[in-house]
Amino acid sequence: MPLPKAELHLHIEGTLEPELAFTLAHRNGITLPYTTVADLRAAYDFTDLQSFLDLYYALTDVLRTEADFTDLTRAYLTRAAAQGVRHAEIFFDPQAHTARGITMDTVVNGITAALDTSETDHGISTHLILCFLRDRPAAEAMDTLDAARPHLDRIIGVGLDSAEVGHPPTKFTDVFAAAREAGLRLVAHAGEEGPADYIRQALDLGVERIDHGIRCLDDPDLLAHLAATRTPLTVCPLSNVRLRAVDTLADHPLPALMDAGLLVTVNSDDPAYFGGYVDDNYRALAEHLHLDRERLRTLARNSFEASFLPRDRKDALIALVDAH
Numbered sequence: 001m002p003l004p005k006a007e008l009h010l011h012i013e014g015t016l017e018p019e020l021a022f023t024l025a026h027r028n029g030i031t032l033p034y035t036t037v038a039d040l041r042a043a044y045d046f047t048d049l050q051s052f053l054d055l056y057y058a059l060t061d062v063l064r065t066e067a068d069f070t071d072l073t074r075a076y077l078t079r080a081a082a083q084g085v086r087h088a089e090i091f092f093d094p095q096a097h098t099a100r101g102i103t104m105d106t107v108v109n110g111i112t113a114a115l116d117t118s119e120t121d122h123g124i125s126t127h128l129i130l131c132f133l134r135d136r137p138a139a140e141a142m143d144t145l146d147a148a149r150p151h152l153d154r155i156i157g158v159g160l161d162s163a164e165v166g167h168p169p170t171k172f173t174d175v176f177a178a179a180r181e182a183g184l185r186l187v188a189h190a191g192e193e194g195p196a197d198y199i200r201q202a203l204d205l206g207v208e209r210i211d212h213g214i215r216c217l218d219d220p221d222l223l224a225h226l227a228a229t230r231t232p233l234t235v236c237p238l239s240n241v242r243l244r245a246v247d248t249l250a251d252h253p254l255p256a257l258m259d260a261g262l263l264v265t266v267n268s269d270d271p272a273y274f275g276g277y278v279d280d281n282y283r284a285l286a287e288h289l290h291l292d293r294e295r296l297r298t299l300a301r302n303s304f305e306a307s308f309l310p311r312d313r314k315d316a317l318i319a320l321v322d323a324h
Protein backbone atom coordinates (compact mmCIF):
# COMPACT_ATOMS: atom_id res chain seq x y z
CA MET A 1 0.00 0.00 0.00
CA PRO A 2 1.29 3.49 -0.84
CA LEU A 3 2.07 5.88 2.04
CA PRO A 4 -0.97 7.85 3.27
CA LYS A 5 -0.57 11.39 2.00
CA ALA A 6 -2.24 14.69 1.13
CA GLU A 7 -2.19 16.19 -2.33
CA LEU A 8 -1.96 19.98 -2.16
CA HIS A 9 -1.09 20.98 -5.73
CA LEU A 10 -3.47 19.43 -8.21
CA HIS A 11 -5.33 21.22 -11.01
CA ILE A 12 -8.55 19.31 -11.63
CA GLU A 13 -8.43 20.28 -15.31
CA GLY A 14 -4.97 18.71 -15.42
CA THR A 15 -6.43 15.31 -14.54
CA LEU A 16 -8.27 15.07 -17.88
CA GLU A 17 -6.93 11.82 -19.34
CA PRO A 18 -7.06 11.48 -23.16
CA GLU A 19 -9.63 8.67 -22.95
CA LEU A 20 -12.04 10.84 -20.94
CA ALA A 21 -11.36 13.80 -23.27
CA PHE A 22 -12.55 11.70 -26.22
CA THR A 23 -15.58 10.40 -24.27
CA LEU A 24 -16.67 13.92 -23.31
CA ALA A 25 -15.98 15.29 -26.80
CA HIS A 26 -18.25 12.58 -28.23
CA ARG A 27 -20.94 13.18 -25.60
CA ASN A 28 -20.93 16.91 -26.37
CA GLY A 29 -20.69 16.62 -30.16
CA ILE A 30 -17.21 18.18 -30.31
CA THR A 31 -14.56 17.17 -32.85
CA LEU A 32 -11.07 17.23 -31.35
CA PRO A 33 -8.13 18.02 -33.64
CA TYR A 34 -6.72 14.55 -32.79
CA THR A 35 -8.05 11.27 -34.18
CA THR A 36 -6.84 8.78 -31.56
CA VAL A 37 -5.77 8.63 -27.92
CA ALA A 38 -2.22 7.84 -29.10
CA ASP A 39 -2.34 10.84 -31.42
CA LEU A 40 -3.34 13.09 -28.52
CA ARG A 41 -0.76 11.61 -26.14
CA ALA A 42 1.90 12.31 -28.77
CA ALA A 43 1.10 16.02 -28.37
CA TYR A 44 2.26 15.85 -24.71
CA ASP A 45 5.78 16.84 -25.66
CA PHE A 46 6.24 20.18 -23.92
CA THR A 47 9.13 22.63 -24.12
CA ASP A 48 8.00 24.99 -21.35
CA LEU A 49 4.99 26.04 -19.28
CA GLN A 50 3.30 27.93 -22.14
CA SER A 51 3.46 25.01 -24.58
CA PHE A 52 1.68 22.88 -21.97
CA LEU A 53 -0.89 25.57 -21.15
CA ASP A 54 -1.85 25.87 -24.84
CA LEU A 55 -2.95 22.22 -24.92
CA TYR A 56 -4.38 22.28 -21.37
CA TYR A 57 -6.71 25.18 -22.22
CA ALA A 58 -7.61 23.74 -25.65
CA LEU A 59 -8.75 20.45 -24.11
CA THR A 60 -10.89 22.13 -21.44
CA ASP A 61 -13.34 22.78 -24.29
CA VAL A 62 -14.72 19.25 -23.84
CA LEU A 63 -15.92 20.22 -20.32
CA ARG A 64 -19.38 21.68 -20.88
CA THR A 65 -21.93 20.36 -18.36
CA GLU A 66 -22.10 19.75 -14.62
CA ALA A 67 -21.91 16.02 -15.34
CA ASP A 68 -18.64 16.54 -17.26
CA PHE A 69 -17.05 18.25 -14.25
CA THR A 70 -18.44 15.57 -11.92
CA ASP A 71 -17.05 12.74 -14.09
CA LEU A 72 -13.65 14.46 -14.29
CA THR A 73 -13.48 14.90 -10.51
CA ARG A 74 -14.70 11.35 -9.78
CA ALA A 75 -12.07 9.91 -12.10
CA TYR A 76 -9.37 11.87 -10.26
CA LEU A 77 -10.56 10.79 -6.81
CA THR A 78 -10.61 7.13 -7.87
CA ARG A 79 -7.01 7.36 -9.06
CA ALA A 80 -5.95 9.39 -6.01
CA ALA A 81 -7.33 6.73 -3.64
CA ALA A 82 -5.15 4.11 -5.31
CA GLN A 83 -2.14 6.40 -4.74
CA GLY A 84 -2.69 6.63 -0.98
CA VAL A 85 -4.27 10.10 -0.99
CA ARG A 86 -6.31 10.71 2.20
CA HIS A 87 -6.85 14.45 1.74
CA ALA A 88 -6.81 16.57 -1.43
CA GLU A 89 -6.81 20.36 -1.82
CA ILE A 90 -7.93 20.75 -5.41
CA PHE A 91 -7.37 23.75 -7.69
CA PHE A 92 -9.82 24.76 -10.37
CA ASP A 93 -9.53 27.50 -13.02
CA PRO A 94 -13.00 29.09 -13.39
CA GLN A 95 -11.83 31.64 -15.97
CA ALA A 96 -10.83 28.81 -18.32
CA HIS A 97 -14.54 27.94 -18.38
CA THR A 98 -16.43 31.21 -17.88
CA ALA A 99 -14.45 32.68 -20.81
CA ARG A 100 -16.09 29.93 -22.95
CA GLY A 101 -19.60 30.70 -21.69
CA ILE A 102 -19.72 27.96 -19.03
CA THR A 103 -21.15 29.39 -15.81
CA MET A 104 -19.48 29.42 -12.39
CA ASP A 105 -22.51 27.44 -11.11
CA THR A 106 -21.95 24.66 -13.66
CA VAL A 107 -18.28 24.37 -12.74
CA VAL A 108 -18.62 24.51 -8.95
CA ASN A 109 -21.79 22.38 -8.76
CA GLY A 110 -20.23 19.78 -11.06
CA ILE A 111 -16.98 19.50 -9.09
CA THR A 112 -18.60 19.58 -5.64
CA ALA A 113 -21.09 16.84 -6.58
CA ALA A 114 -18.07 14.51 -6.77
CA LEU A 115 -16.39 15.97 -3.67
CA ASP A 116 -19.60 15.40 -1.67
CA THR A 117 -19.24 11.61 -1.91
CA SER A 118 -15.45 11.47 -1.72
CA GLU A 119 -15.20 10.63 1.99
CA THR A 120 -17.75 7.84 1.67
CA ASP A 121 -16.53 6.50 -1.67
CA HIS A 122 -12.78 6.82 -1.18
CA GLY A 123 -11.95 7.94 2.37
CA ILE A 124 -10.55 11.18 0.94
CA SER A 125 -11.41 14.53 2.55
CA THR A 126 -11.26 17.47 0.17
CA HIS A 127 -10.94 21.24 -0.06
CA LEU A 128 -11.45 23.35 -3.16
CA ILE A 129 -9.16 26.27 -4.13
CA LEU A 130 -10.14 28.77 -6.82
CA CYS A 131 -7.19 29.88 -8.96
CA PHE A 132 -7.02 33.17 -10.83
CA LEU A 133 -5.33 33.14 -14.24
CA ARG A 134 -2.42 35.55 -13.82
CA ASP A 135 -2.04 36.20 -17.57
CA ARG A 136 -5.51 37.76 -17.64
CA PRO A 137 -6.36 41.22 -16.23
CA ALA A 138 -6.56 41.75 -12.47
CA ALA A 139 -10.06 43.24 -12.93
CA GLU A 140 -11.20 39.92 -14.40
CA ALA A 141 -9.84 38.11 -11.34
CA MET A 142 -11.88 40.46 -9.14
CA ASP A 143 -15.01 39.71 -11.22
CA THR A 144 -14.25 35.99 -10.83
CA LEU A 145 -14.03 36.36 -7.05
CA ASP A 146 -17.38 38.18 -7.08
CA ALA A 147 -18.97 35.47 -9.27
CA ALA A 148 -17.74 32.88 -6.76
CA ARG A 149 -19.25 34.64 -3.72
CA PRO A 150 -22.45 32.52 -3.69
CA HIS A 151 -20.19 29.43 -3.49
CA LEU A 152 -17.73 30.53 -0.83
CA ASP A 153 -19.06 27.97 1.64
CA ARG A 154 -17.53 25.36 -0.72
CA ILE A 155 -14.23 27.14 -1.47
CA ILE A 156 -11.48 27.27 1.15
CA GLY A 157 -9.07 29.56 -0.61
CA VAL A 158 -7.70 31.21 -3.72
CA GLY A 159 -4.53 30.66 -5.73
CA LEU A 160 -2.73 32.10 -8.73
CA ASP A 161 -1.70 30.05 -11.78
CA SER A 162 -1.10 30.07 -15.56
CA ALA A 163 1.78 31.79 -17.42
CA GLU A 164 4.09 33.13 -14.71
CA VAL A 165 6.83 35.21 -16.33
CA GLY A 166 5.68 38.81 -16.89
CA HIS A 167 2.72 38.39 -14.51
CA PRO A 168 4.10 39.12 -11.02
CA PRO A 169 2.04 38.57 -7.87
CA THR A 170 1.90 42.35 -7.25
CA LYS A 171 -0.57 42.54 -10.15
CA PHE A 172 -3.10 40.84 -7.82
CA THR A 173 -2.58 42.74 -4.56
CA ASP A 174 -6.16 44.09 -4.47
CA VAL A 175 -7.76 40.75 -5.42
CA PHE A 176 -5.85 38.85 -2.76
CA ALA A 177 -6.74 41.51 -0.16
CA ALA A 178 -10.43 41.09 -1.11
CA ALA A 179 -10.15 37.31 -0.92
CA ARG A 180 -8.57 37.51 2.52
CA GLU A 181 -11.33 39.93 3.58
CA ALA A 182 -13.85 37.27 2.47
CA GLY A 183 -12.24 34.78 4.87
CA LEU A 184 -10.39 32.78 2.22
CA ARG A 185 -6.98 31.12 2.64
CA LEU A 186 -4.30 32.27 0.19
CA VAL A 187 -1.75 30.38 -1.92
CA ALA A 188 0.06 31.25 -5.17
CA HIS A 189 2.23 29.64 -7.81
CA ALA A 190 5.60 31.40 -7.69
CA GLY A 191 9.16 30.53 -8.63
CA GLU A 192 8.28 27.75 -11.10
CA GLU A 193 9.63 29.57 -14.19
CA GLY A 194 9.57 33.02 -12.62
CA PRO A 195 12.31 34.52 -10.40
CA ALA A 196 12.77 34.21 -6.64
CA ASP A 197 11.48 37.78 -6.34
CA TYR A 198 8.01 36.54 -7.37
CA ILE A 199 8.11 34.27 -4.29
CA ARG A 200 8.85 37.32 -2.13
CA GLN A 201 5.97 39.17 -3.78
CA ALA A 202 3.64 36.21 -3.20
CA LEU A 203 4.56 36.29 0.51
CA ASP A 204 3.74 40.01 0.50
CA LEU A 205 0.25 39.10 -0.79
CA GLY A 206 -0.14 37.12 2.43
CA VAL A 207 0.00 33.61 0.98
CA GLU A 208 0.41 30.71 3.41
CA ARG A 209 1.97 28.26 0.92
CA ILE A 210 4.03 28.66 -2.22
CA ASP A 211 3.14 26.42 -5.16
CA HIS A 212 6.34 25.15 -6.83
CA GLY A 213 8.75 27.73 -5.33
CA ILE A 214 11.87 25.87 -6.48
CA ARG A 215 13.59 29.09 -7.60
CA CYS A 216 13.92 30.15 -3.94
CA LEU A 217 17.28 28.38 -4.10
CA ASP A 218 18.57 31.39 -6.08
CA ASP A 219 18.07 33.64 -3.01
CA PRO A 220 19.75 32.44 0.23
CA ASP A 221 17.99 35.04 2.41
CA LEU A 222 14.60 34.01 1.05
CA LEU A 223 15.49 30.34 1.58
CA ALA A 224 16.35 31.06 5.22
CA HIS A 225 13.11 33.01 5.65
CA LEU A 226 10.98 30.17 4.20
CA ALA A 227 12.71 27.71 6.52
CA ALA A 228 12.32 29.91 9.62
CA THR A 229 8.62 30.54 8.95
CA ARG A 230 7.92 26.91 7.97
CA THR A 231 6.20 28.19 4.83
CA PRO A 232 5.29 25.08 2.83
CA LEU A 233 6.34 24.56 -0.78
CA THR A 234 4.13 22.33 -2.93
CA VAL A 235 6.76 20.83 -5.22
CA CYS A 236 5.84 18.86 -8.37
CA PRO A 237 8.87 16.88 -9.58
CA LEU A 238 7.48 15.16 -12.70
CA SER A 239 5.90 18.47 -13.77
CA ASN A 240 9.22 20.29 -13.38
CA VAL A 241 10.97 17.80 -15.65
CA ARG A 242 8.19 17.69 -18.28
CA LEU A 243 8.04 21.50 -18.45
CA ARG A 244 11.84 21.71 -18.38
CA ALA A 245 12.10 23.81 -15.24
CA VAL A 246 14.56 21.07 -14.15
CA ASP A 247 16.71 19.00 -16.56
CA THR A 248 16.23 15.52 -15.08
CA LEU A 249 14.80 13.98 -11.91
CA ALA A 250 18.33 13.23 -10.78
CA ASP A 251 18.98 17.01 -10.88
CA HIS A 252 15.81 17.91 -8.98
CA PRO A 253 16.43 20.37 -6.11
CA LEU A 254 13.99 18.66 -3.71
CA PRO A 255 16.76 17.20 -1.48
CA ALA A 256 18.47 20.60 -1.33
CA LEU A 257 15.18 22.20 -0.27
CA MET A 258 14.68 19.58 2.45
CA ASP A 259 18.27 19.96 3.62
CA ALA A 260 17.73 23.73 3.88
CA GLY A 261 15.01 22.99 6.44
CA LEU A 262 11.97 23.81 4.30
CA LEU A 263 8.55 22.22 4.75
CA VAL A 264 8.57 20.48 1.36
CA THR A 265 5.61 18.52 -0.04
CA VAL A 266 5.36 16.37 -3.19
CA ASN A 267 2.43 16.74 -5.56
CA SER A 268 1.34 15.91 -9.09
CA ASP A 269 0.22 19.28 -10.60
CA ASP A 270 -1.38 18.04 -13.87
CA PRO A 271 -0.99 14.27 -13.66
CA ALA A 272 -2.75 13.38 -16.92
CA TYR A 273 -0.16 15.47 -18.78
CA PHE A 274 3.03 14.89 -16.81
CA GLY A 275 3.26 11.12 -16.64
CA GLY A 276 2.13 10.31 -13.13
CA TYR A 277 -0.12 10.82 -10.12
CA VAL A 278 1.17 11.74 -6.68
CA ASP A 279 2.56 8.39 -5.55
CA ASP A 280 4.22 8.05 -8.96
CA ASN A 281 6.05 11.29 -8.04
CA TYR A 282 7.13 9.81 -4.68
CA ARG A 283 8.33 6.64 -6.40
CA ALA A 284 10.20 8.55 -9.11
CA LEU A 285 12.01 10.55 -6.39
CA ALA A 286 12.86 7.39 -4.48
CA GLU A 287 14.32 5.86 -7.61
CA HIS A 288 16.19 8.79 -9.16
CA LEU A 289 17.23 10.69 -6.02
CA HIS A 290 17.63 7.62 -3.81
CA LEU A 291 15.32 9.01 -1.14
CA ASP A 292 15.09 6.45 1.62
CA ARG A 293 11.92 5.35 3.38
CA GLU A 294 12.33 7.82 6.24
CA ARG A 295 12.62 10.79 3.85
CA LEU A 296 9.49 9.64 2.01
CA ARG A 297 7.65 9.41 5.34
CA THR A 298 8.80 12.93 6.19
CA LEU A 299 7.36 14.14 2.88
CA ALA A 300 4.06 12.39 3.63
CA ARG A 301 3.90 13.90 7.14
CA ASN A 302 4.72 17.31 5.65
CA SER A 303 1.80 16.98 3.23
CA PHE A 304 -0.67 16.77 6.11
CA GLU A 305 1.17 19.42 8.14
CA ALA A 306 1.03 21.87 5.19
CA SER A 307 -2.69 21.26 4.55
CA PHE A 308 -5.55 23.52 5.60
CA LEU A 309 -7.00 20.79 7.83
CA PRO A 310 -7.65 21.51 11.52
CA ARG A 311 -4.88 20.49 13.96
CA ASP A 312 -6.66 17.37 15.25
CA ARG A 313 -7.21 16.02 11.72
CA LYS A 314 -3.58 16.72 10.81
CA ASP A 315 -2.42 14.81 13.88
CA ALA A 316 -4.69 11.84 13.14
CA LEU A 317 -3.41 11.60 9.56
CA ILE A 318 0.25 12.06 10.60
CA ALA A 319 -0.27 9.16 13.02
CA LEU A 320 -1.27 7.02 10.02
CA VAL A 321 2.09 7.79 8.41
CA ASP A 322 3.90 6.90 11.64
CA ALA A 323 2.06 3.58 11.75
CA HIS A 324 2.68 2.77 8.07
Ligand code: HPA
Pocket residue numbers: 011014049056161162163189192239269270
Ligand atom coordinates in the same frame (compact mmCIF):
# COMPACT_ATOMS: atom_id res chain seq x y z
O1 HPA B 1 2.06 24.00 -13.38
C1 HPA B 1 1.34 24.97 -13.65
N1 HPA B 1 1.83 26.21 -13.55
C2 HPA B 1 1.09 27.29 -13.82
N2 HPA B 1 -0.17 27.20 -14.18
C3 HPA B 1 -0.74 26.01 -14.29
N3 HPA B 1 -2.01 25.68 -14.63
C4 HPA B 1 -2.08 24.36 -14.59
N4 HPA B 1 -0.89 23.83 -14.24
C5 HPA B 1 -0.03 24.87 -14.04
Ligand SMILES: [Zn+2]
Pocket residue numbers: 009011161189211269
Ligand atom coordinates in the same frame (compact mmCIF):
# COMPACT_ATOMS: atom_id res chain seq x y z
ZN1 LIG C 1 0.31 24.04 -10.76
